[in-house]
Amino acid sequence: MASVSPILLPDNGDPGFGVYVHWPFCAAKCPYCDFNSHVRREPVDQNRYVAAFLKEMETARRLSGPRTVTSVFLGGGTPSLMDPETVAAVLDGIARNWHMPDGIEITMEANPSSVEATRFRGYRAAGVNRVSLGVQALNDRDLKFLGRLHNVEDALKAIRLAREIFPRMSFDLIYARPNQTVAEWDLELQQAISYAVDHLSLYQLTIEEGTTFYNLHKMGKLIVPDGEASADLYEATQEITAREGMPAYEVSNHARPGAESRHNLTYWRYGDYAGIGPGAHGRLSNGRAKLATETERKPEEWLRLVETRGHGMTVQDTLNIGEQADELLLMGLRLKEGVDLARWQMLSGRDPDPDKEDFLISLGFIERLGNSRLRCTPQGMLILDAVVADLA
Structure with missing residues (x-):
């Protein structure tokens, strides 16, 4: 396997402070997904959720104390279902609660099926400067298998728009799909890299309990590559991306030198981050103590909790020194830098x-x-x- 070390953003001992905001709604639930995402037939009251996000931020600010934000990530779910005005209000709320310098990395996840130029330009005007597209595959057969609402044409349109409007872009692909060969993956991955992105997230398809794919796999109706075939695909992924100038800097993440995700590096270098929204996790330090937080996963119950008591947190655990050291290992060993x-x-x-x-x-x-x-x-x-x- 090729061994190429990317030039990472320097680890100067300060992993930074991130803010993660979770938008829990999707247009459809993908059969492989075990994320906290929900489909609602009725329109979501975005104003009500914005008010709740802002209220929970105030609680997180009391726990974190004054901090300088180094990155923001709007994840989901499908954050690109939010109106640009909603995104602007969320970012304004972060800036009111913490110091938020100009030019920091602000990422939003988007699905190609929910992308249009006016919305992208609205997100850019709101302050988003990096978009992460959930492409997942570059052929229509596998997109249908993965339950995606877009086709390849939609994906390429979204990629072109993202390149035009945002300074930085990444997109996700899933490999180790049924019957996928190394040769097929090589061609697909080279195609992905040719679109001039500076960052790719490349995930092996995993069968997670509670998903549709889990039930199909349990019944023998879904066969995925075995361990040896998956290892071959993983090794091919490392070799191809290194050869094409986009080596791995983390198990599943690849970037051109200097284009690593600042927000994700904060996680993997075991920095602090506030988790806002249904099902969000956080790590907040106060001196040597570190607080692990989790919020209620069900959106409507989270909303009720925030409106009645100021936050939706269901877990606020103080981690002891041993637990913190184990988490530092768990996260840091994912990185090429170690x-x-x-x-x-x-x-x-x-x-x-x-x-x-x-x-x-x-x-x-x-x-x-x-x-x-x-x-x-x-x-x-x-x-x-x-x-x-x-x-x-």
Whole structure:
């Protein structure tokens, strides 16, 4: 496998502070999706949800204290179902609660089926400067299989519009689809890269409990590539993207040097972030203490909670030092740059277990980068969960 190290945005020890806002509504539920997304037949009262977002932000601000926002991410669901005025009101609310410098990364997820030029220009005017498109496949057969509402023509139109209107763009593809070969994926991936995007998120199709695909798979009606075939597709993904100048900087994320997602790096470098909206998670620090937050998943119940008590949080757990150190490993080992050992040692108060580390090094699953960082090898990335479980 090709080994190319991207030039990451520098890890200066301050992973930043992000704000994540979750819009939980979709036009349809995809059969593979286990995200907190909901379909509603009646129009959503966007003004009411905006008021609730703003109220929950005030609670998050009290927990976080004064912070400087380094990135914002509007996720879902399908945030591109929001009116541009709704997006503008949400961003204004973030700026009222925290310091929000000009020019920071502000990303919005969008589905090609809900894209039109006037809405995109409205989002850009509201302050969005990066869009992430849920393309998922570049052939109509697989788009239909994945339950997407758009076709390839829609996807290409959305990509062209995004390139025209936004300074930065990414899009998602799903691979390891039934009967997919490495040769087919090679051609599709090269096509994707040719559209001059600076960032791609490339996810293996996984069968998640509670989804339509899970039920079909359980009944034997959906057959996905086995472990060896999936590993071949993963390795091909790394080789193709590295060859084309868009190497992996995280397990599933690829970027041209300097175009990595600032918001996602905040997660993986174990920074703080406020989670706003139904089903959002957050990590908020106050001194050495770190608070893990979760909100009510059902949109209408979340709305009721916010309107009656000022927030929809159902979990506010203070993480102990050991839990924080484990989370730092869990997130940091996803990155090509690995984990900052000095930060891990300062947080945990100890060195990594030398016997476990030596054993995993001997198997070729992890490696040291001098004395400062620990990272997974390409082989270790294939079994990342097991590596983290051994080290944590």
